[in-house]
Amino acid sequence: MFEHVDYYPGDPILGLNDLYNKDTRAEKVNLGVGVYYDEEGRLPLLGSVLKAEEARAKTPAARPYLPMDGLPAYNKAVQRLLFGADSAAVAADRVATIQSIGGSGALRVGAEFVKQYFPQSVVYVSKPTWGNHISIFEAAGLEVSEYPYYDAATGGVAFDALIEKFNSLNKHDVVLLHPCCHNPTGVDLTPAQWDKVIEVVKARELIAFMDIAYQGFGDDFESDVYAIRAAEKAGLSYFVSSSFSKNLSFYGERLGALSVVSPNADEKKLVLSQLKYIVRRLYSNPPCHPAIIAADVLNDAALFEEWTNEVAEMRVRIKAMRQRLFDVLTAKVPGRDFSYITTQRGMFSFSGLTPTQVERLIQDYGIYLVKNGRMCVAGLNTKNIEYVANAFADVLKD
Secondary structure (H helix, E strand, O other): OOOOOOOOOOOHHHHHHHHHHHOOOOOOEEOOOOOOOOOOOOOOOOHHHHHHHHHHHOOOOOOOOOOOOOOHHHHHHHHHHHHOOOOHHHHOOOEEEEEEEHHHHHHHHHHHHHHHHOOOOEEEEEEOOOHHHHHHHHHOOOEEEEEEOEEOOOOEEOHHHHHHHHOOOOOOOEEEEOOOOOOOOOOOOOHHHHHHHHHHHHHHOOEEEEEEOOOOOOOOOOHHHHHHHHHHHOOOOEEEEEEOOOOOOOHHHOEEEEEEEOOOHHHHHHHHHHHHHHHHHHOOOOOOHHHHHHHHHHHOHHHHHHHHHHHHHHHHHHHHHHHHHHHHHHHHOOOOOOOHHHHOOOOEEEOOOOHHHHHHHHHHHOEEOOOOOEEEHHHOOOOOHHHHHHHHHHHHHO
C-alpha cells in the first residue's frame, strides 16, 4: 500500500546530532545543533523559569483548552518584548499576535496566510539561510528564491547586491529577514543598513517577514529588535515570527509567536480572524503550560529582571568563547584574518571551513559541524575550547 511513498533521509543538522550521540570518543564536541549549552556542557534550566514553575506548582490548576490564538497574557507580553512598552502600533490595536508551536509554527501559519491572500508572491530568503525556512514556505505552496546576503570574500554582508535585488522585486513579494544573530552566518546588518532595507521594502511595497529566534543573544533585548521597531516607525505592515526556544531554554516546550502589524485596527481584526482559522485547521489551539510559565516570567518585574540577567550571562559566555577561539587560531595560523569570529553575533558562526575540512574534523577529532562550516559557538566551553581551536588550526594548515 505504501511502496510509492518517498523516503525522507532526515534533517542534515538533526542527523549530525545522531552521529554525535553514537560517537564513543570522550573528547567529542557537538558544534552542530543550534542549542545553548552552559559552561558544563549542559542544557540549562533557567532560575527565573524554575521559580515561575515552583510558584505555579503550589496552586495546581486544571489544563483547559486555550483560545485558538493562545494565552492572552502571553501574547501581550510578546508584543511588549518585541515592539516595546510605548509601541504606537500596539496602543492603536494594530498588532495581531498569536501563540504558536515554536518559531517554526509561527513561520508555517504566516506562510499559510501569505499563500491564501498573496498567492502570486514569491518568498525571498537570504543566501544562505536556515534550511527549514525554505521547506516551510514551499510546504505552504509558495515559490521560494534567494537574495544575496553573505559575502565570503569579506566575511560581511553583500549589502549593495542585496539592495539591488530588493529593488528588482515585484509588489507584495516576501523578503524573509533576520533582525539579529543571522542563522547560519552570525553576520548582521547595522542599524543604518536596516534603515535602507526598510526604505526599499516600503518603496517597492514588499512584505517583510522578520524571523527572530535569538533575541537577547546579540547585544541585548532592546537593541536586537531594532529592525522590528524601525519597521513600525516607518509605517510598514509586516510579519514577525518569534521563539523562546533559546532565550528561555524552552526547546522542548515549542513556544513561539506570530505577530502581524496591520495599517489599522479594522484590518488587524480581519488578519487575526484568519490566523485563528488557520490554527484551527492545523492544530486547533496551542498548549497552555509553556505559555503560562513564559507569561509569568515576562510579566513579573523581578522574574523578568532575573531572566534578563540570565540571558546576558549566556551572551557574555558565547562572546568569551569567540574571543578565545580567535586568540588561539590567530597564534597558530599566522597570516590569516580570523576577526570575523569576534564580529559575528549570536550562537552561530560561519567558520570558513570547507566541507572537506569539516569531514576531517568529524573523522579525526570527533568535532561535529554542519557541512557548510556553520558552528554553534554555544557548544564551546573552557574545557573543550583549546582542543577545538587546535583541531581547527590543524585542518586549516593543510
